[in-house]
Amino acid sequence: MKNRTSVLIVGGLIILALIGIVGSITANPAGFIQKIAIMALIGFAIFFVVRKFSNSSPQKKDQRAFLKAAKQSKKRLQNKSGEPNLKSSSLGPIATLKKNKSKRKPPAHLTVIDGKKGKKKNRASL
Template identity: 70%
Template sequence: MAFLKYRTSTIVVAGLIILALLGIFTKFTTNPAQFIQNIFVFAVIGLIIFFVVRKFSNSSPQKREQRAFLKAAKRSKKRLQHKGGETNIKGSALGTLSTLKKTKAKKKPPAHLTVIDGKKGKKKNRASF
């Protein structure tokens, strides 16, 4: 009567597990070579299914963003190498005169903004509305 406390689904799952273990044990005792071969075949099929699913589910948004980031990083690195060319370590660390001039020449001029003085001190006559 103790087994009546459990749900029927728990009893069914436990029965299936016991039958599976019994089947594995009898298969192993009657023909061990075929048992090992069957396990190997199941493992290979499982790996094939795993890699196929992984290949097709590889297009998640995070993976696409990561791929785009790596592509942009490669382009940036290539552009910087192309711009700089072959420079020695001492010259690139200290900076050459021409690169210092270029950076000063490329500096943006400050935006010329003017302040328009209005009638800030004068209060509105709100009663005229």
């Protein structure tokens, strides 16, 4: 076994931790519960502070925009492949044209990135 010493060290630390926890519970149970509660509160406070600052990153906004676009395209595909409504089929193509004109697409929030258009590629001549 290659990592026998590391297994023994980790096992020893776990056993010492369990002995310390049992000793703390038997000596002062109220103090032990209080310490655990304080550690949990501090952990939750740190978690929420980190989460609040990490949510404002642009990557999260891009991810939300991507998920929204995916839902819209999924809904659009389901509408195209689904069964036609009885109302639209009975009214004919005129009603569908009027219906399509009244719908407006939400503006696409896309930006154009200008690349190196003027630079020619370095190609080897054969």
